Amino acid sequence: MFCANVSNTVSNPWMKIDGYTGCTDVRVMMKNNKELTMNLHATTVVFTTSLWLDVSPNQLFDFLRHEDSRTKWDVLSHRLTIREFASMIKGENLGNRVSLMRATTSQGKLEIFYLQESYTDSTGSYVIYAPLDEGTLSSLSKGSDPDKVIILPSGFSILPGPLPGKEDGATASFLTVAFHIVDGASTRPFISSQSIKAIYKIITDAVASIKNTVVYHSSQG
Structure with missing residues (x-):
């Protein structure tokens, strides 16, 4: 689903967000997910952007996947503690894994x-990640049908390559960021100005935090 969300096709159209100072190329897509949301009045919105970062793909991958880093880029997690409490490793690389993480307050x-x-x-x-509430996770642990679980995947893809304009041959990272949320205030094909403003802030704040943290530490290291 994540791969489908970030692919632009005739049946998967994107709308560019214009009119915001400093906006490079943030795009949104509305999806009519009646079966997915179980709610006739809910619409889901995918918003994405891509950028080059002067940092190695391995370093960027390790930063984005680790639970300790999440509070540094996710505005909804800034005041929370994120801990992995279950995982399944796929192969020899410990970073190739499926994880369950718990977000708790300081209390x-x-x-x-x-x-x-x-x-x-x-x-x-x-x-790639998706939020799950406690009731859903409890139901799954008791053997309920996973096909009936609502999954809205968000996350990151990283492609290696030479940084445009640099001739040192070092491998940089082409990062695509995509968030998938339910916007109960929107109806297809219209996105309210309030939603556009919130979407733009969420993704640009995340990108700025990633750049300020990862690229800064890379340059210092």
Whole structure:
């Protein structure tokens, strides 16, 4: 589903967000997910952007997949503690894994769970996650049908390559960021100005945080 979300086709059209100072290329797509949301009035929105970062793909992958880093780029997690409490490793690389993460407040109150899959090899990497509430996770652990679970995948893809304009031959990262949320205030094909403003802030703040953290530490190291 994540791969389908970030692919632009005739049946998968994107709309560019215009009119925001400093906006490079943030695009949105509305999806009519009646079966997915179980709600006739809910619409889901995917918003994405891509950029080059002067940092190695391995370093960027390790940063984005690790639970300790999430509070540095996810505005919804800034005041939370994220901990992996279950995982399944796929192969010899410990970064290739499916993880269950728990987000709690400083008082230990549970806020949300995240189901996350991360994978990397020489051709590219991805970190994809989806939020799950406590009731859904409990139901799954008791054997309920996973096909009935609502999954809205968000995350990152990373492709290696030379940074445009640089001639040192070092491998940089082409990062695509995509978030998938339910926007109950929107009806297809219209996105309210309030939603556009919130979408733009969420993705640009995430990108700025990633750049400021990863690229800064890379230059210092």
